[in-house]
Structures are given as C-alpha cells and as structure tokens.
Amino acid sequence: MELALKGGGFLLAEVTPDQVFVxxxxxxxxxxxxxxxHNFVEKEIAPKIEKIEEQEDGLMKEFLHQAGELGLLGLEVPxxxxGSGMDKFSTVVVGEEVPRGASFAVSFAAHTGIGTLPIVYFGTPEQKAKYLPSLASGEKIAAYCLTEPGSGSDALGAKSTAVLNPEGTHYILNGTKQFITNAGFADIFLIYAKVDGKLTNFIxxxxxxxxxxxxxxxxxxxKGSSTRQVILEDVKVPVENVVGEVGRGHVVAFNILNVGRFKLAAAAIGSAQLALEVSVKYAGERKQFGTPLSRFGAIQTKLAEVATQSYLAESVVYRTAGLMEEGFYGLDLxxxxxKEAxxxxxxxxxxxxLNKVLASEVLDLSVDEGVQIHGGYGFIQEYPIERMYRDSRINRLFEGTNEINRLLVPGTLLKRALTGELPLLAAAKAVSKDLLSGGLSSEGEGLAGLLQMTQKAKKVFLLAAGLATQNLGNELKDNQYVLLGLAEMVLQIYTMESGILRALKVQELNVSEEHKRFVEKAATLGAFEAMNVLEQQGKEVLCAVEKGDSLSTVLAGLRKLVRRPNVDMIELRQDIANAVIAKEKYPIR
Structure with missing residues (x-):
C-alpha cells in the first residue's frame, strides 16, 4: 500500500485503490x-447475556478477565x-465480534480503548511498567472519567479540581464524574481535573x-454495563500519576477520543451486521399471506439498504485503520x-x-429496520432485536455526540486550511475558476466512472466551502447550519469513495466472483445515494451563502458537477437483497 494521505487530504487528491486497505x-x-x-463471545458470553443484563455480581469482570487470558485486552499494549502489540486491523476484527456479547462490548471497549490507551500513548515508561501488565491481563480493569454532571460536550468546562499539596508530593482531587462506564468494578480510573484552571489527566x-x-x-x-458517578473527596494522588503534562490534559482527552471513535465504529459495524443477520433469518421464517417476508419487495428494500450501508461503513473503517496504521508506523510505545503519539x-x-458518525447511524438504521421487519414481535423482549434497538441508541452519544463530531469535521478542515497544513482555499478557488471556464470532464463507465464522479463530488464540497469561507468570514465558525451541511458533504464523499475504491481493489484480489459482484453493486448503489444527499446539501449551503445573480451562477455550476448517468437503483437493491437472503446474513462476512 502506498504512503497514506494526511488527514483530510482525500478531499484534494485523486485517491487510488492501492492507497486504501480493505x-x-x-x-x-x-x-x-x-x-x-467470535468463538469466545459465542460460546462463553452469548449464552449468559440475560445474566449480564441483570448485572449478576462479578460476571462482567470475570468475562473481562477471561478475555485478558486470551490476549484480547492487550492487543494495543506493547x-x-x-500485551501483543498488534496492528490496528487486529483491533477492528476483534471489535466487530464483541457486540455478539451485548453489553460486554461496552465494558470491553471502555477498558481496552479509552481506559487503557491514555497510558499506552501518553504514559511514562514507569507508569506503563506499573499499570499496563495488569490491564492487559484483565487482573485490573480501567475506566475513563471525563464527563461531569455539568459538562458533557463541553469537556473543557469540567469543574473537578486538583491542587498540589504544600510538600509537592500529591495532588488533592475533588469533584464528581458522571456516566462512567465500568465504575462499579474498575480498579484504575483515568480522571480529568483542573490544575490552576487547566485540564490534567491523573491515574x-x-x-x-x-x-x-x-x-x-x-x-x-x-443495561449489563456498569454506569455510575465517580466521586472524589480530597483524594491524594501521587504527582507521578499525572498522565502527559500538567495543564495539557486536553491533548490526552481529545486524542484518546479520536481513537475511541474509531474503535466504536468497528463495534458498530459488527453490531449492524449482526442485526441484519437476525432480521433476514426472521424474514425467511415468518410468513404473511402464505409467503415468507423475505420475498416481499418492501422487506427486500430494507435488507438491501442495510447491507449497502453496512458495506460502506465497513469500507470506511478498514480504510481508516490503514491510515492510522501507517501513521503509527515506527512509533516506539x-x-x-x-508528543509523537x-x-x-x-x-x-x-x-x-466520520467513522463514528457513519457507523453509529448505520447501526441505528439496521436495528430500526430490524424491528420493522419483525413487526410487533420486534417490540417483545423475547426477540433479540428488541435489546439491539435499545442498545444501539447510545452510540450516537458516546465519544462525543454525532452533532459535535460533525461540527469537528469542517472546523478542523478550516483550521488546517488557515494554518497552511491543507491547501483547501486554493483548491476551492481553482474549482470556481474551472466552472466559469466550463472545463469539466465526463465520467467513464463502471467503477472507474464512479471514481471520476467522486472527484466531481469533491469539487461540489470545495465550491460550497470556498464560498462559505469567502462570504461569511469569521461568522462561519458560529453558523452551525452551514457547518453541518459541509460536514454532511464530507461524510458522503469519504463514504462513497471508500466503497468505490474497495470495490475496485477487490476486483484484482483472489475472492469469489459472487463476492466481487456484491461489492460492485453495493458500491454503485451507495455512490448514487450519496450523490443525491450531496446535491441537496450543496444546494442548501450555496443558497445560504450566496444571493442574486451570483447564486444563479453557482447553482448552474452545481448542476454541472452533480450531473450523472441514469442507473436502475431498484434492480441494484433487488440483487443486493437476494445476496443477503441467500446467505441469511451480511453476504461477504
């Protein structure tokens, strides 16, 4: 695989299949x-999901200890x-499987991700030697403590304090942390408190x-996961337990949330595929009017949409894993x-x-349509889709709400553009110039044509982002209506491009023809659906930032950029649904 692009660079480049991991x-x-x-979760945990949901005393911690014995807790620990110091792809394949254990997946992710990784990436060698072996083995369990009763999305608004004692040996912590996963049984807490008003992380x-x-x-x-407040009353914490630097806790917090979002996405795609499996099997068994539900077009449409979106989310997650793996290459943990981490x-x-937003919303789609396919039985606790539906909802709140994550995308892009890290504004001006000169190429056919269509999609974003920056100036950073529109455009571009690049790459790999046909159809359907969304969002943003004759001109340019061939999307859905029904699951798992 060739050297990865820098973050956000996909918007300015012609990415090729050999630049992505699939x-x-x-x-x-x-x-x-x-x-x-898979075998561990299916054989050991899945049969006891009801006991987990009832929070049977000691059961969750015992399962985490078993996972540690198998090496599943220390994949990212040197x-x-x-640990085993494995790559990012290893964490994804495990992350996809743990959702079969219901709430176990939440405790597992909180421990292995945001609970352990602050020490892995930002701890001192002494902290790593002291804490990581027991965290990797499952002898001790970790919890991450950032949220407070009065501060959620506004992490820097935390009120917990840490005051150095006169001897200079300990910090005295006071405050309350809210919604802390694993709090009921965790041994190690990564707690954020303010030293002289500046956020700092403590073990x-x-x-x-x-x-x-x-x-x-x-x-x-x-319900099976432990969620409690953690209350700190004059807690003496040794100075050597500061993680990172005093007053630089935001660096630890925000960067750990980045990797947490990526890991959440891996679990979400595993959950979405599981919900699809449960739903298609039910649809094959349940009959109405003497016919299995799976033979009805209305049900097949749902199965096709969930399978397509699952394919796209999976493509995005593995592509991002490839980027992160290259980003960490050579780093001595x-x-x-x-600083390097x-x-x-x-x-x-x-x-x-983008991973977090897409995968959590695909999961919500999968469980929501799953309940609909089950009909009234989907509302009954006896059927697993009922629990999946309830469990899904938290993922759009975890690791920063989806709204916060959406706003982070254009905010980060504009920040990098203004600092010169990403030549976004120059690219935007070039797009406007090309539109005025009428210089637009036409697409080819098949997947290669779709990839060319993606390049036009990027120009739509650059046109909208450039005009928004030019016309709104400093007001743009506070105009969440426009920022959310730009974020949605970036999401659709990254998603459709990931699906297309994967489909192109798969055509050259040693997989079955059936597999190749599915990815091509899913990538095609996903691309045209993404362009529909992109066109609408582009029009809304342009109408918000331009007026009069200028608006008419840029809308004419938009129409040129989003022009695309006709495609039989109904036939694509039928073919994709048939593949799902034939396998009775996500067809390329």
Missing part, C-alpha cells in the same frame, strides 16, 4: 484472531508490558481514600512517546469522527 486483505493471523474472538486507583461511587444508573439500553492520533481526527 478487509479482503486481512491475513491469516487476523482471520484466526477474528475466529478466536509486548514489553504484557487514580480505586483504593485511594476519598474515592466513592454513586448508584448504578437505570439506563435505556446497555515502550518509552515516552506522548499525540501528533499521530490528531492527524486523522477528521476521519475518526
């Missing part, structure tokens, strides 16, 4: 790890500290005097690597947010 390239080690994780052990907990929250879903994690903040 799941069809997973090696034998990845596939064996995936099978091992071998020197008891706090459960046994420290002054640490206490609120009662278990009564939640809509993910055994030493003090906080911070830079690597920040690089693909845009892509990580």
């Amino acid at each position: 799941p069809e390239e997973l090696n034998e080690d990845h596939l064996q790890l995936k099978t091992m994780a 071998e020197e500290f008891g 706090v052990e459960r046994e420290y005097p002054g640490v206490s907990f609120g009662p278990e929250e009564k939640k809509m879903g993910i 055994t030493g003090d690597c906080r 911070g830079k690597a994690l920040e690089e693909y903040a845009i892509e990580c947010s």
Whole structure:
C-alpha cells in the first residue's frame, strides 16, 4: 500500500485503490484472531447475556478477565508490558465480534480503548511498567472519567479540581464524574481535573481514600454495563500519576477520543451486521399471506439498504485503520512517546469522527429496520432485536455526540486550511475558476466512472466551502447550519469513495466472483445515494451563502458537477437483497 494521505487530504487528491486497505486483505493471523474472538463471545458470553443484563455480581469482570487470558485486552499494549502489540486491523476484527456479547462490548471497549490507551500513548515508561501488565491481563480493569454532571460536550468546562499539596508530593482531587462506564468494578480510573484552571489527566486507583461511587444508573439500553458517578473527596494522588503534562490534559482527552471513535465504529459495524443477520433469518421464517417476508419487495428494500450501508461503513473503517496504521508506523510505545503519539492520533481526527458518525447511524438504521421487519414481535423482549434497538441508541452519544463530531469535521478542515497544513482555499478557488471556464470532464463507465464522479463530488464540497469561507468570514465558525451541511458533504464523499475504491481493489484480489459482484453493486448503489444527499446539501449551503445573480451562477455550476448517468437503483437493491437472503446474513462476512 502506498504512503497514506494526511488527514483530510482525500478531499484534494485523486485517491487510488492501492492507497486504501480493505478487509479482503486481512491475513491469516487476523482471520484466526477474528475466529478466536467470535468463538469466545459465542460460546462463553452469548449464552449468559440475560445474566449480564441483570448485572449478576462479578460476571462482567470475570468475562473481562477471561478475555485478558486470551490476549484480547492487550492487543494495543506493547509486548514489553504484557500485551501483543498488534496492528490496528487486529483491533477492528476483534471489535466487530464483541457486540455478539451485548453489553460486554461496552465494558470491553471502555477498558481496552479509552481506559487503557491514555497510558499506552501518553504514559511514562514507569507508569506503563506499573499499570499496563495488569490491564492487559484483565487482573485490573480501567475506566475513563471525563464527563461531569455539568459538562458533557463541553469537556473543557469540567469543574473537578486538583491542587498540589504544600510538600509537592500529591495532588488533592475533588469533584464528581458522571456516566462512567465500568465504575462499579474498575480498579484504575483515568480522571480529568483542573490544575490552576487547566485540564490534567491523573491515574487514580480505586483504593485511594476519598474515592466513592454513586448508584448504578437505570439506563435505556446497555443495561449489563456498569454506569455510575465517580466521586472524589480530597483524594491524594501521587504527582507521578499525572498522565502527559500538567495543564495539557486536553491533548490526552481529545486524542484518546479520536481513537475511541474509531474503535466504536468497528463495534458498530459488527453490531449492524449482526442485526441484519437476525432480521433476514426472521424474514425467511415468518410468513404473511402464505409467503415468507423475505420475498416481499418492501422487506427486500430494507435488507438491501442495510447491507449497502453496512458495506460502506465497513469500507470506511478498514480504510481508516490503514491510515492510522501507517501513521503509527515506527512509533516506539515502550518509552515516552506522548508528543509523537499525540501528533499521530490528531492527524486523522477528521476521519475518526466520520467513522463514528457513519457507523453509529448505520447501526441505528439496521436495528430500526430490524424491528420493522419483525413487526410487533420486534417490540417483545423475547426477540433479540428488541435489546439491539435499545442498545444501539447510545452510540450516537458516546465519544462525543454525532452533532459535535460533525461540527469537528469542517472546523478542523478550516483550521488546517488557515494554518497552511491543507491547501483547501486554493483548491476551492481553482474549482470556481474551472466552472466559469466550463472545463469539466465526463465520467467513464463502471467503477472507474464512479471514481471520476467522486472527484466531481469533491469539487461540489470545495465550491460550497470556498464560498462559505469567502462570504461569511469569521461568522462561519458560529453558523452551525452551514457547518453541518459541509460536514454532511464530507461524510458522503469519504463514504462513497471508500466503497468505490474497495470495490475496485477487490476486483484484482483472489475472492469469489459472487463476492466481487456484491461489492460492485453495493458500491454503485451507495455512490448514487450519496450523490443525491450531496446535491441537496450543496444546494442548501450555496443558497445560504450566496444571493442574486451570483447564486444563479453557482447553482448552474452545481448542476454541472452533480450531473450523472441514469442507473436502475431498484434492480441494484433487488440483487443486493437476494445476496443477503441467500446467505441469511451480511453476504461477504
């Protein structure tokens, strides 16, 4: 695979298939790890989901300990500290499988991701040696404590304080943390508090005097996971337990959330595929008017849409895994690597947010349509789709709401444009000039033609972003209506391009013809659906930032850019649905 583009760079470049990683390239080690994780969850955890949901005392912690014994908790922990130091693709294949254990997936992700990775990436060698071996083995469980009763999306608005004692040996922490996953049984807490008004991250052990907990929250879903307040009352924390630098906790917090969003997306695509599997099997068994539900066009449309969106989300997640793997290449996680790790994690903040938004919304689509396919039975607890529906909803809130993540995308792009990291504004001016001169090429046919259509989609975004920046100036940063429109355009571009590039690459790989046909059809349907959304969002943004004759001119340019051939989308849906029905699951899993 060629050298990856920098974060957000896909908007300005002609990306080729050899620049993306696709799941069809997973090696034998990845596939064996995936099978091992699948078997563990299916055999050990899935039969006890009801007991997990009832929070049977000690059960979740025992399952996490078993996962540690299998090496599943230490995939990203260096071998020197008891882990296996594996690549980002390994974390994705495991992340896809753990949702079969329902709420176990939440506790697993909180421990292995945002709970452990602050120490992996930002800890000192001494902190790593002290804490990582027990976290990798499952002997101790971690929790991440950022949110407070009065600050959620506004993480920097935290009120918890940390004051250095006169001796200079300990910080005294006071405050309350809200909605903390694993709080009921975690041993190690990564807690954020302010030192002289500046956010700082601390490692706090459960046994420290002054640490206490609120009662278990009564939640809509993910009932098997522990969610409590963590209360700090004059807790003495050794100065050597500061993670990163004093006053630089925001660097740890935001960058760990980046990787957390990426990992959440992996779990979400696994969950979406599982919900599709449950739904198509039910549709094949349930009859109405003497005919299985799966033979009705209205049901097939739902199956096709979920399968297509699952394909696109999967393509995005593996593409991003490839970017992050290259970004971390050569990084020595055994030493003090906080500056290098911070830079690597920040690089693909845009892509990580896109992953999180897309995958969580695809999951919501999958479970919502799953309930609809089940009809009244989808509302009954006896059927697993009912729990899946409730469990899904939290993912659009976890790791920053989807609204915050959407706003992060254009905000980061504009920041990088203004600092010269990304020549976005120059590219936008070039697009406007090309439109006025009438210089637009036509697309070819098939997947190659779709890839050329993606280049036009990028020009639509650049046209809208350039005019929004030019006409709104400093007001743009506060105009969330326009920013959300721009974010949606970026999301559609990254999504459709990922699906098309994967389909092109798969045509050259050693997979079945059936597999190749499915990815081509899913990429095609996904691309045309994305262009529909892109056209609408582009028109809305342009109408908001331009007026009069200028608006008429740019809308004419928009129409040129979004012009596309006709395609039988109904036939594509029929073919995709038939592939799902034949396999009784996501057809290329």
